[in-house]
Amino acid sequence: MTDGFRNVMRSDGSMHLEHQVGSMRFDLSDGGVTQVISSTGGLRTVIRPDGSCGTEQTLGNMRLNLDRGDFDQLL
Numbered sequence: 001m002t003d004g005f006r007n008v009m010r011s012d013g014s015m016h017l018e019h020q021v022g023s024m025r026f027d028l029s030d031g032g033v034t035q036v037i038s039s040t041g042g043l044r045t046v047i048r049p050d051g052s053c054g055t056e057q058t059l060g061n062m063r064l065n066l067d068r069g070d071f072d073q074l075l
Helices: none
Strands: 004-010 015-021 024-027 033-040 043-047 053-059 062-065 070-074
Touching: none
Parallel strands: none
Antiparallel strands: 004 015, 004 070, 015 024, 024 033, 033 043, 043 053, 053 062, 062 070
């Protein structure tokens, strides 16, 4: 992902504003920080604000959280 701001609709319907700088993705709505620690073939390993490690894949404007079974819509 390129550095910058974007709106995100979470799978629960809540809207968030994110800003990514390098490997850090800041959620400006709730103060959470996700670190993107690696990226291979469209899959990203992330460390989430709660300390859990997960896998994400972006397809079009959908960010799939493969370990959780949910998704975020990137607007």
